[in-house]
Amino acid sequence: MRLVASQVGALALRSVTRTARQPASAIPPILFPVSLMLVNAAGLDASTRLPGFPTDSFLAFALAVPFIQGALFSTMNAGTDLARDIQNGFLNRLALTSMRGSALLAGQLGGIVVLGLVQAVVYLVVGLAAGVDFASGPLGVLVLLAFAALVSIGFGALGCFLALRTGSGEAIQGLFPFLFVFLFLSSMNAPRDLIGVDWFRFVATINPVSYLIECVRSLIIVGWDVQAIALGFGFAGAIGLVSLALAAGALKERLART
Amino acid sequence: MSERPNSIEVEGLVREFKKGPRAVDGIDLRVEPGEIYGFLGPNGAGKSTTVLMLTTLLPPTAGTARVGGYDVVRDGPKVRTVIGAALQEAALDPLLTGRDHLRLQSTLQGIARGDRKARSAELLERVGLSEAADRKVGGYSGGMKRRLDLALALVHRPRLLFLDEPTTGLDPQSRTALWEEVARLAREDGVTVFLTTQYLEEADVLANRVGIIDHGRIVAEGTPRALKAQIGRPTVEAEPAEGVDQARVEAALARFGELVGGSHHHNGIAVRLREGVTGLADVVRALDAEGLAVENLTLHAPSLDDVFLAKTGRSLEGAGDDGGGTEP
Numbered sequence: 001m002r003l004v005a006s007q008v009g010a011l012a013l014r015s016v017t018r019t020a021r022q023p024a025s026a027i028p029p030i031l032f033p034v035s036l037m038l039v040n041a042a043g044l045d046a047s048t049r050l051p052g053f054p055t056d057s058f059l060a061f062a063l064a065v066p067f068i069q070g071a072l073f074s075t076m077n078a079g080t081d082l083a084r085d086i087q088n089g090f091l092n093r094l095a096l097t098s099m100r101g102s103a104l105l106a107g108q109l110g111g112i113v114v115l116g117l118v119q120a121v122v123y124l125v126v127g128l129a130a131g132v133d134f135a136s137g138p139l140g141v142l143v144l145l146a147f148a149a150l151v152s153i154g155f156g157a158l159g160c161f162l163a164l165r166t167g168s169g170e171a172i173q174g175l176f177p178f179l180f181v182f183l184f185l186s187s188m189n190a191p192r193d194l195i196g197v198d199w200f201r202f203v204a205t206i207n208p209v210s211y212l213i214e215c216v217r218s219l220i221i222v223g224w225d226v227q228a229i230a231l232g233f234g235f236a237g238a239i240g241l242v243s244l245a246l247a248a249g250a251l252k253e254r255l256a257r258t
Numbered sequence: 259m260s261e262r263p264n265s266i267e268v269e270g271l272v273r274e275f276k277k278g279p280r281a282v283d284g285i286d287l288r289v290e291p292g293e294i295y296g297f298l299g300p301n302g303a304g305k306s307t308t309v310l311m312l313t314t315l316l317p318p319t320a321g322t323a324r325v326g327g328y329d330v331v332r333d334g335p336k337v338r339t340v341i342g343a344a345l346q347e348a349a350l351d352p353l354l355t356g357r358d359h360l361r362l363q364s365t366l367q368g369i370a371r372g373d374r375k376a377r378s379a380e381l382l383e384r385v386g387l388s389e390a391a392d393r394k395v396g397g398y399s400g401g402m403k404r405r406l407d408l409a410l411a412l413v414h415r416p417r418l419l420f421l422d423e424p425t426t427g428l429d430p431q432s433r434t435a436l437w438e439e440v441a442r443l444a445r446e447d448g449v450t451v452f453l454t455t456q457y458l459e460e461a462d463v464l465a466n467r468v469g470i471i472d473h474g475r476i477v478a479e480g481t482p483r484a485l486k487a488q489i490g491r492p493t494v495e496a497e498p499a500e501g502v503d504q505a506r507v508e509a510a511l512a513r514f515g516e517l518v519g520g521s522h523h524h525n526g527i528a529v530r531l532r533e534g535v536t537g538l539a540d541v542v543r544a545l546d547a548e549g550l551a552v553e554n555l556t557l558h559a560p561s562l563d564d565v566f567l568a569k570t571g572r573s574l575e576g577a578g579d580d581g582g583g584t585e586p
Binding site: 094 | 313315330331334335337338339341346347351354363367368
């Protein structure tokens with residue numbers, strides 16, 4: 001058990017080290033969502049005057065989006081890194097050690113969780129520095145970080161699954177815009193009950209990403225909305241379980257070792 | 259586990275790929291403890307596929323293999339604890355340093371925390387990378403990457419070492435340094451080495467025994483000296499100055515021994531001298547008497563390439579380009 005823990009830790013450390021040493025892959029997941037949030041906050045601030053809008057600060061409303069957007073970047077980074085390991089034979093090097101497939105997957109995801117938490121802290125600091133009040137207080141911050149970790153696992157495992165299935169970093173990057181569609185077809189820019197277009201409201205309602213965003217949003221602007229939090233954790237957990245199962249199956253298939 | 263903990267025993271090993279030929283077609287071989295076994299063959303002959311099966315990374319389609327006393331199919335995890343491997347591509351992370359790699363590898367191999375630093379330093383020193391240890395691997399030369407790859411394969415003190423074309427693309431100096439290290443491992447540490455190569459010289463210099471593989475089958479096996487002795491006599495190869503003289507040169511040479519199918523040069527005609535090296539003067543006189551001009555006349559002492567030529571009818575150089583087996 002101790003050996004497995006140290007193996008997982010070593011792989012997670014490798015993942016973090018790699019990211020830290022290539023700013024071109026570390027900075028965009030932080031910079032892009034923050035920039036988009038600030039642009040949206042400036043341009044859509046008038047939305048807060050709509051009857052029933054849950055807050056008078058669009059920045060507070062929009063702050064939830066980077067958390068999910070950053071996790072989507074994690075999907076791409078995790079997948080691209082693993083695909084590169086497959087392409088250059090590094091996965092074979094790992095397969096030749098005594099470590100189990102589950103430890104290998106956990107190690108990959110460990111690094112993604114650490115990076116996901118770093119991103120979450122940055123978003124949080126930017127939001128607080130811009131004057132956002134965190135309605136659920138310090139405990140809510142801890143819940144938010146736990147949620148960010150869970151979302152990172154789910155999306156990271158999805159990235160690993162795609163990498164293990166395709167074995168190609170280019171394929172992962174090609175799929176990335178498709179994943180972003182889920183974000184744009186969610187309640188990222190307006191509460192679902194205020195979306196005027198019927199089909200959009202329907203899609204946003206069946207889109208799990210809406211519930212992930214609403215969980216974070218509720219912690220920031222509402223406080224302790226048990227239903228939103230439960231739905232968020234529920235969907236994040238479900239995405240995590242499905243993604244992990246898919247990734248574990250794909251890893252078993254990819255590692256044909258005896 | 260068998261009583262031969264450092265040996266490799268293979269019987270009837272087969273690997274078929276979907277919609278492809280048999281990459282490995284029923285090979286039998288035995289590598290003794292502490293021996294350096296050279297697995298020689300052209301590209302696509304089945305060398306790497308064999309290594310992948312013996313290192314547990316690819317299940318065989320049929321046959322059995324025991325590595326370090328363990329069955330590669332039933333005891334995969336146990337096999338992995340006793341082997342080290344440097345596969346065809348030096349699979350390194352360009353963003354990590356040499357020391358990072360060794361730290362990671364020693365953790366994954368279960369080396370005790372207190373021993374990791376010392377073991378890493380020892381291996382870096384052994385492969386001559388101490389000074390470059392804290393540089394990112396992306397800036398290493400091909401030789402440095404190969405040496406780091408070897409160090410990584412040795413982290414957990416394996417009893418058996420698999421090296422898949424370890425010197426491909428290296429300059430002569432790096433190649434010699436690697437040969438010395440591999441020889442030292444077998445001689446001083448008793449490590450059994452299974453080495454694939456397409457370089458004749460490498461197999462000749464380094465290996466105690468050589469297996470020659472072609473189209474997934476072992477076509478010859480033995481010590482380099484014994485294999486060359488099978489061929490016995492030297493060959494002389496003449497390259498006619500004029501293409502029209504090809505048949506006449508062939509007829510003249512045929513008087514001095516058996517013609518060898520295939521030759522080292524494109525237009526060359528080779529004959530294995532019946533009288534040994536003393537027959538060379540007679541060959542020259544005969545060509546002169548017939549008024550045949552040759553562009554090159556070369557005497558070849560028996561080499562492993564001659565063994566390959568004798569067994570397959572082709573020279574090893576370029577033999578991989580004829581649509582042979584498939585390397586993964």
